[in-house]
Amino acid sequence: MGKQKNRNTKIELSDVLTYFIDHQQVSIPEIAKQMDFSVPTITKMIHKLINKNYIYSIGKQEQGEGRPPTLYTINPEVGYFIGIDIKHNYIRIGLIDFSGNIKKIENISYNIENTEESLDELCSLILKFIKDSQINSTLIISIQINISGRVNPALGVSHTMFSFLEDPISEVLEYKLGHPVTIENDTRSMLYGEIYKGGIKDETNVIYINLGWGLGSAIMINGQIVKGKSGFSGELGHFYAFENEILCHCGKRGCLETEVSGAALYRMCIEEIRKGKQSILSDKVLNHIEDFKLEDIINAINKEDVLCIEFIEQIAIKLGKQIANLINLLNPELIVIGGALAKTGDYLLLPLKLTLKKYTLNVVNKDSTIILSNLKDEAGIIGACYLARYNFLKDFKE
Known part of the structure; x- marks a missing residue:
């Protein structure tokens, strides 16, 4: 037989x-x-x-x-998928065809606010991107949007941004844009991006750290991405870590994110330069603060600015202590560091590795490899585009 x-x-x-x-x-x-x-x-x-x-x-x-x-x-032209990654002061919009070929990625200035006007502006920017892409809009199958903070992708609800809406944000956007819309937590989407195009190969137990303007994490255990009951897992930035009385944007004090994030790096740089510390950024901070951006600090670090290197080392040590706890708890085989601050390279990675060695159990530490994302902060837009296609295929019917 x-x-x-x-x-x-x-x-x-x-x-x-x-x-x-x-x-x-x-x-x-x-x-x-x-x-x-x-x-x-x-x-x-x-x-x-x-x-x-x-x-x-x-x-x-x-x-x-x-x-x-x-x-x-x-047939790559049978349909297209759009991904939107909302950052601190801009959005990144990407377009892929059905085969997964990236057709276009564009960065657009945008300051997200929890207002109706900001929501309308976001929709206008997305519709303009679609128009400028010169594809038949009827061929757009779905749109995936990354939103930071507490996001319930199953219900299409964001509890952080556009929380004033009575209806799920995914439904409101679908009505305004005229295309099916799904949402996901930005860090979890970055993990998907790493799986599709980044440094994750055959590993099934992974911690992804998003060190951007804020701080988040996403976790994969035995090949399954952990979302939690309502999609709120991975809020590493809101671990209680310091008695610093710095008010976090979540409304609480002492969160890890208040001293370990791009926002913290930005704040520290301004405070110390105003106190008289010297840096290649001194003139911009003291005389042109309106033009001062996080990217300026990242560039200064990579140009070996002593003061800024000191700041990123402090962040690496504080972050390393918390990742050490996660390693001891979860026994991952891979930790990926992504987000904007990953662009500082070894200035971040080396003190982070030393801290992990100091605070993890030796037998557990041997199982774990830590790397910088080769996608850096591009992981989010890649994840968003491919998630749009994944969600379509998951629900695809005859």
Whole structure:
């Protein structure tokens, strides 16, 4: 008797479509073999996808002997996905085709506020991006938006931004933009970006640290990304860590984020320079503060500014103590440091590694590798674009 097929398992059209996305050019016998279903079953699925214009034939596969099978491939122009990553003072918008090719990424100045006007401005910027992209807007399948803070992606609700809305933000945006919209916590989306295009390969136990203007984390355990009951997991920045009486934007005091974040670095730099400390940024801070940005400090660090290097080392040590706790608790195999401050490279990484060695259990520490994200703060927009496609495929029906 031949090999028993998956009689008790139903194959979904989305499974075959996802296989094409992952493998590009394939034949029916190859898919049937790899997915362990009969050739007639796969042939039926292929015809459905052809009729829906998701795939098409590219001719016969050249081989040495026997009848050459027909090759099929994904149609990249059957639809497009848009990702939006909301940052501190700008948004990054990206566009990918159905195959996952990045067609366009654009940074646009935008200061998010918890107001109706700010929401309308965001919608206007997104609609302008779509218009400027010169694609048929009817081919936009879905839009994914990254929002910082407490986000419930299942309900489409943000408890941090645009919290004045009575309806879920995803529904409001879908009405205003005219396309399906999903939302996700920004750091969790960055972890997805690392999985799709970054430094995560075969690892299944991962901690991702988003060290940007704020501080967040995302966790993968045994290959599953942890969201928690309502999607609020990963709020590392709001661990109680200091008796500093600095008011966090969450309304509480002593949060880790008040001393470990881009905002903290920005504040420290201004305070110390105004006290008389010398830096290559002194003139801008003292005389042109309106033009002073976090990126200026990152550039100063990479130009070996002693004062700014001192600040990033302080942040690395404080962050390292908390990551050490997570390593001892979760025993991850990989820790990825991303976000804007990851662009400071070894100035951040080296003191961080020394701190981890000091505060983690030796036997646990040996299991963990810590790296800087090769995507830096690009992980969010990549994650958003691919999440838009993932969410579509997850709910794809015949």
